[in-house]
Amino acid sequence: MKDLQFQRHRRLRTTDSMRALVRETHLQTQDLIYPIFVVEGEGIKKEVPSMPGVFHLSLDYLTEEMKEVRGLGIRSVIVFGVPKEKDEVGSQAYCETGIVQQAIRQIKQDVPDLTVIADTCLCQYTDHGHCGVVRDGEIVNDESLTLLAQTAVSQAKAGADIIAPSNMMDGFVAAIRQGLDEAGFVNTPIMSYAVKFASAFYGPFRDAAHSSPQFGDRRAYQMDPANRLEAIREAQSDEEEGADFLIVKPGLSYMDIMRELKDRFPLPIVAYNVSGEYSMIKAAAQNGWVNEEEIVLEKLTSMKRAGADLIITYFAKDVAKYLSQQ
Template identity: 55%
Template sequence: MLTMKASFPVARPRRLRRNNSIRDLVRETALRVEDLVYPLFVIPGIQQRETVAFMPGVERLSPDLAVELCVGAWRSGVKAVLLFGLPEHKDPQGRSAWEDGPVQQALRLIRQAAPGLMLITDVCLCQYAEHGHCGVLCGDGVDNDRTLALLAKVALSHARAGADVVAPAAMMDGQVAAIRRALDADGFQHVSVMSYAVKYASAFYGPFRDAANSAPAGGDRKHYQMDPANLREAMREAELDAAEGADFLMVKPAMVYLDVLRKLRDRFDLPMAAYNVSGEYAMVKAAAANGWIDERSVVLETLLSMKRAGADMIISYHALDATRWLQET
């Protein structure tokens, strides 16, 4: 069949932008409150609240206060939160990660108070180990295989406390398989694994490391986190995690890796998460505080770009504000 390509003046794309109603009808991508996951930091104690210097609006909260925040978020329409823990003490192995600490305590309390909220937990050792690395140190590096057993212990402790989803973040080879086996063996076949499948060794993590007190005491994480220059490697990492039983795949950071997110979306059918990380958040907050940008417009446009690139869910420190703004429109 012969097709004709219309050109000006027959083709006038502006006709489809003429007013709000038309723009709403033809909009290709929608950002919804249900797409957002709010990350929060849980600390030991009762009625403890600490501001995070480089992340305006973000606080570290004791389990009782974390519950209050989560209940409020749930009632406002947020469907999921991601919990990070800060321990009372650290040691070389990060034992506090699988003991009955702030995350485990918060999980039990939130599960009671907001039973419909999806509870995701970060599974890593960096905040719990005195050296600040994501696994067991051996010489100058992290011992991959010794770390796997510890990550599985952390994931199990979270599942037993009520987590719906555990999210291994250490970038250890085989971590998804080790956690999946441990969960299944202990009767937690229903608990999902959200893999930090593609986690780059990024400069955008600085504010988080302050918030979680997780900066490495020596060296860096480039020998286990991914090189920002590599795209094909991201496909391989995701493929391995999917084969090991990951239920979700994640790209971290999100904003400067949208090309990677798009490639993963085109190749994999698994739900895709994008992590709008602390450095991305802090830049927007700083520019807004100086009056250089309209925070609401920039945040919603940024999150929309992640949806357009293929994210099914977006983990963002902007989630509570974005929820309010989306409900106002």
């Protein structure tokens, strides 16, 4: 043993304070974006069955929830709307009195220092559940762009700080950027769902948003999970068209994509820790199979390590509490 030569890496792991001193990746409350589901009506605070701890909220419960979120140190929320009425063109998405527009106005009035991000899509608002206009059974691209731009402008008028289009139509960033600029919102950023895969992890979200397709699926516009180079092309197009942030969705199964985008593009990268990822951990924790706090912090830290600057997560309130205790 006297002549044995090797590195003593464990010197930097000996104590909690030593490990903290050399920690390379840090998860912070300000990295988190909290998704909320706002519904029409009054007196509604109803838990989503497949997402324990996530609620449908009517506007009379919204301010209380947003004050709690801000009090935990979370600085950003993304708003999803669940309307009472749907039609073939999703007109409630771009209606000035739509549920998302009402929610944005209320949040900016009551908790003005929260950054409000508006999800910009049609699927929650169309009676067929697809993210664009349907003609003869086909989701048509260019006609959908007009409605998506209208939706973005209406959300910006309501006070949204950031527009987050999630539809995966070709040219959606260019159309929305032009629409915002022409309406005078040249300083409103676009957080593009640049790389959104046709994933099996979205099931609980569709339960929450009431947005399941009534026919077919979304594989004609969302990405094939097997494709990596296509993800880079999608992100490059969005950067060239004027995106200010790039989202990778889902996060957990696509951290290789996240890292490539972080290395290639000079824009903030956003991981979406999606509903299926959330519900699996909640279910396992409720059964006593995993330690929820430890596995959540490990998972989100790994997304930061993979290149995410920000993380959209239903765990945001839980994580804010975990971090404050640390």
